[in-house]
Amino acid sequence: MSKYLEGKIALVTGATRGLGKGIAVGLGEAGATVYITGRTLESNDNSGSLRETESAVRAAGGICIPIQVDHSADEQVRLLFDRIQDEQGKLDVLVNNVYSGVQALTEAYGKAFWEREPNFWDACNNVGLRSHYVASVFAARMMAQHQQGLICTISSWGGLSYIFGVPYTVGKAACDRLAADMAIELKPNNITSLSIWPGIVGTEHITRLAAQMKENEATDQQSSVFKEGYNWETPLLTGRVIAALAADPTLMRRTGKVQIVAELAQYYGLVDQNGERPVSLRSLRFLIPFAIPALRKYSWLVPNINIPWSLLLLSTARSPKV
Secondary structure, eight states: OOOTTTTOEEEESSOSSHHHHHHHHHHHHTTOEEEEEESOSSOSSSSOOHHHHHHHHHHTTOEEEEEEOOTTOHHHHHHHHHHHHHHHSOOOEEEEOOOOOHHHHHHHTTOOGGGSOTHHHHHHHIIIIIHHHHHHHHHHHHHHHHTOEEEEEEOOGGGTSOOSOHHHHHHHHHHHHHHHHHHHHHGGGTEEEEEEEOOEEOOHHHHHHHHHHHHTTOOSHHHHHHHHTTTEEOHHHHHHHHHHHHTOTTGGGGTTSEEEHHHHHHHHTOOOTTSOOOOOTTBHHHHHHHHSGGGGGGGGGSOOOBOOHHHHHHTTOOOSOO
C-alpha cells in the first residue's frame, strides 16, 4: 500500500482494541507515525492492550508509539500532548475515539434509564464526550501553530436515532454538535473538524452484544441485524477512510459535517479488510433487507441508493423533535 501519509503525525485515543485499534492500523499502513493511548499497556488476557495494537500497526508497515493514558485525568492528557510536541513538533491528525462506556452499556442492555444509577451517564459520557473535548483543546493549540490539521470525532448513528439507551444517544448527538461547533472556530486556522459515523462494526463489544441477543432470543429487527452480522464492517475500514480524509486536499469542504464511513469508502474507492465494501445504513441496499430479512442473501440486487437526510429525519430518525 502507498505510504501517502509518510511524515504525518497522528494520535488515536482509546486504541487498545476495537475501532481505535483498526483506525491506528489504517493510519499506520498509509505511512503515518501513530501515537496511541489507552489504560492498558500490557495484557495477559484477551481484553486488548496498547502493545497488541502496536504490533498490529507495525505488521501493517506503520510506526506506532504507545502511551499509557487515563483520559479521565486531564493532567495525563496534557502531558501526552506535551510529549508529542517535544518529540515531533506538530500534530496533523487527532482521532477522538476513547470510550469507557462499553461495560456499562452491556450491563444496562434491556433496562430503562431510571433502572440504572445516575452515574450511568458518567460511564457513557465522561471518558467519551468530555474527553473528546479535552483532547481537542490541546490538539487545536498545536495545530493552530501550523495552520493545518484534522480532528475526527468518532460518533455513531445513535446521534440520529435511539440505540443502546438514553446516555449513549444523547452523548453521540453531542459529539456531532461538538464536531460541528469546533469546525466554526477552527476554520480560520485551516483545521478541519469532522464527526465520523461507522456502520455496524464487528468489534469485541458488538460481537459480545450479538451473542447476548442470541442468548436472550431477541426477535426484533434491530437485534436480528446484530445476531446475523448483516452488513458489518471491520474497524480497519474506518482507519482507511480517515487516512484517505487526511490526504484529501479538498478536505476543508467537509468540515463541520457528519461523514459516513461506508459512503466515504465508496467515494475514495476503498475496501474493507475482507475485500468487501459494506453499504451505508441509509442505503436502500441496507434498509430494504433490514425490513425484509429474507432479502438479505440477495441484497446485491437492491440498488445502492442513499436516502436523503431530509427523508430520514421524517421517517427512521426519532430525534430531535421539532
